[in-house]
Amino acid sequence: MSVATTAAPGPAVGGHEPAAVPRPARRGVTALGVFSALVYAFVLAPIVVVLLSSFTAADYTSFPPRGLSLRWYLEIPRNPEFVESFKVSVVVALVSGALATVLGTLAALALVRFRFRGRDALNTFFLSPLMIPGVILGIALLQFYARAGITKTPFSLVFGHLVITIPYVVRLVSASLAGLDRTLELAAMNLGATPWQTFRRVTLPLAAPGILAGAAFAGITSFDDVSIALFLASPHSVTLPVRIFTYIEQTFDPLVTAVCSVLILIAAALVVVIERSLGLARVFGSDAAGR
Amino acid sequence: MNVRRLAPWLLVAAPLAVFVALFLAPLVNLFALSLFRFDRSVGVVGGLTVENYTKFLGDPFYLGILWRTLRIGVLATLASLLLGYPLAYHMQRCRPRARAYLALLVLAPLLVSVVVRSFGWLVILGPNGLVNSLLVSSGIVRDPLRLLYTEGAIVVGLTHVFLSFMVLSIAAALARIDPALLRAAQNLGATERQTFFRVVLPLSLPGVAAGSLIVFTLSSSAFITPALLGGPRVKVMSYLSYQQTLLLSDWPYGAAIAFVLLGLVAGAVLVYLRVLESGRYGVVFR
Numbered sequence: 001m002s003v004a005t006t007a008a009p010g011p012a013v014g015g016h017e018p019a020a021v022p023r024p025a026r027r028g029v030t031a032l033g034v035f036s037a038l039v040y041a042f043v044l045a046p047i048v049v050v051l052l053s054s055f056t057a058a059d060y061t062s063f064p065p066r067g068l069s070l071r072w073y074l075e076i077p078r079n080p081e082f083v084e085s086f087k088v089s090v091v092v093a094l095v096s097g098a099l100a101t102v103l104g105t106l107a108a109l110a111l112v113r114f115r116f117r118g119r120d121a122l123n124t125f126f127l128s129p130l131m132i133p134g135v136i137l138g139i140a141l142l143q144f145y146a147r148a149g150i151t152k153t154p155f156s157l158v159f160g161h162l163v164i165t166i167p168y169v170v171r172l173v174s175a176s177l178a179g180l181d182r183t184l185e186l187a188a189m190n191l192g193a194t195p196w197q198t199f200r201r202v203t204l205p206l207a208a209p210g211i212l213a214g215a216a217f218a219g220i221t222s223f224d225d226v227s228i229a230l231f232l233a234s235p236h237s238v239t240l241p242v243r244i245f246t247y248i249e250q251t252f253d254p255l256v257t258a259v260c261s262v263l264i265l266i267a268a269a270l271v272v273v274i275e276r277s278l279g280l281a282r283v284f285g286s287d288a289a290g291r
Numbered sequence: 292m293n294v295r296r297l298a299p300w301l302l303v304a305a306p307l308a309v310f311v312a313l314f315l316a317p318l319v320n321l322f323a324l325s326l327f328r329f330d331r332s333v334g335v336v337g338g339l340t341v342e343n344y345t346k347f348l349g350d351p352f353y354l355g356i357l358w359r360t361l362r363i364g365v366l367a368t369l370a371s372l373l374l375g376y377p378l379a380y381h382m383q384r385c386r387p388r389a390r391a392y393l394a395l396l397v398l399a400p401l402l403v404s405v406v407v408r409s410f411g412w413l414v415i416l417g418p419n420g421l422v423n424s425l426l427v428s429s430g431i432v433r434d435p436l437r438l439l440y441t442e443g444a445i446v447v448g449l450t451h452v453f454l455s456f457m458v459l460s461i462a463a464a465l466a467r468i469d470p471a472l473l474r475a476a477q478n479l480g481a482t483e484r485q486t487f488f489r490v491v492l493p494l495s496l497p498g499v500a501a502g503s504l505i506v507f508t509l510s511s512s513a514f515i516t517p518a519l520l521g522g523p524r525v526k527v528m529s530y531l532s533y534q535q536t537l538l539l540s541d542w543p544y545g546a547a548i549a550f551v552l553l554g555l556v557a558g559a560v561l562v563y564l565r566v567l568e569s570g571r572y573g574v575v576f577r
Contacts, residue, residue: 046411
């Protein structure tokens with residue numbers, strides 16, 4: 001969003017800088033604490049409710065669930081379209097995430113390391129897809145493909161996702177390149193390294209956390225996208241979120257609750273992995289102005 | 292040719308080509324399409340016209356959908372502000388370790404697909420859902436209330452989906468406040484309440500403004516949450532555009548609706564920024 005540029009990235013939440021706001025003198029339960037706890041409950045409610053109601057033994061979704069069973073989880077393999085869609089989603093996310101990381105890093109290198117005419121305009125251009133509603137991009141791409149005679153394949157999905165994932169890579173990699181200590185590169189060159197060696201052995205490793213954060217954000221954005229994939233998916237390449245979306249537009253039986261729960265568990269695993277490796281606040285904190 | 296001058300363009304060549312081909316060209320094409328006519332029997336007919344736009348702006352039914360979209364965007368923004376500000380303030384007052392865990396709690400839902408989160412609200416607000424179960428079993432109502440497919444349901448869902456952005460934005464602004472200012476206020480005899488209203492709140496306004504802008508633009512152009520919690524009965528602009536193009540094949544009209552939505556969001560952002568800069572606290576936004 002345009003706004004995120006006005007809101008300087010700065011140390012956001014989760015950092016270890018001293019708290020600017022004074023800590024309360026008295027301990028114990030405060031009205032603010034109670035209110036916050038309720039808001040956290042609101043944040044977690046839909047996720048917890050989906051998880052719990054997936055264990056129902058009944059034929060319909062309800063909360064609290066009726067009975068306790070794993071029958072709807074056992075039902076998932078019997079619906080190959082969900083399994084198939086999951087595979088499509090993973091492949092599309094991996095391919096578009098990888099391509100977006102390479103392309104976005106190239107753009108970030110040009111934007112951070114060089115001063116040239118049109119640089120500011122390019123910077124704005126590379127971030128502008130974030131300001132366009134996903135549905136509009138989806139409609140525009142579908143119409144464009146139809147006009148250009150491009151048939152829908154999983155690749156048309158990948159291309160569509162490049163547009164919404166590259167901006168995040170550009171921003172995260174730019175931030176990490178801008179914060180990089182350039183005297184290290186000068187030292188390497190002084191010691192006789194060629195520009196390419198310097199890039200391979202010094203710049204790239206130092207920028208790696210930013211690039212990995214960009215890759216993670218790009219992959220997750222692609223995996224979770226519905227509004228573009230809804231328009232670009234062919235009958236043979238429906239992503240899982242689109243499958244779930246069209247399914248629950250008709251009905252929401254406990255089967256889809258179980259499928260959603262699987263997605264929640266995958267997200268939970270990702271939270272742990274990203275938090276341990278890169279720090280969730282690093283990936284999502286400074287650049288959460290997504291969709 | 293100077294290598295130094297050529298280098299950045301070599302680097303951006305590939306991403307730029309992708310953006311021109313897959314972003315700029317499709318949008319220009321869609322805008323051109325919105326200036327065409329659609330005939331049920333023939334399809335898209337040539338000849339430039341603004342008919343689609345005048346049809347939209349002259350019809351109370353469509354204008355009603357435009358106002359509803361705005362209303363939902365404003366309400367979701369206000370709700371996330373009311374829930375998000377205290378949360379961000381509380382978070383900043385916690386010790387760094389606790390703050391990191393609380394931040395994780397705010398960030399983690401961002402990894403769960405919007406479809407899944409909106410589906411959670413379907414389960415909570417549905418006829419057999421959490422809210423109705425509580426209301427019926429406690430005897431407050433006899434029959435389940437119809438909570439789904441209402442504007443209220445959309446506002447609740449959007450507030451949930453975009454609350455994190457509001458919290459992050461405000462928390463970042465709070466973290467930037469110089470602690471010396473707070474000690475100074477206390478030294479000069481300000482109570483905790485006075486310090487909050489006279490120092491902390493004004494200085495956190497840029498975060499409030501940025502967060503509000505993000506939540507408003509995202510929620511007024513959101514598609515999945517309104518489609519699932521409002522459906523065809525409570526249409527918003529994005530759903531209308533989807534319906535006209537994909538379901539009814541009236542591409543020119545659907546394209547025009549998409550650009551009205553885009554204009555609405557861009558216009559609201561410009562007005563909002565102008566108001567902020569001229570207001571009483573304008574100086575903090577510059």
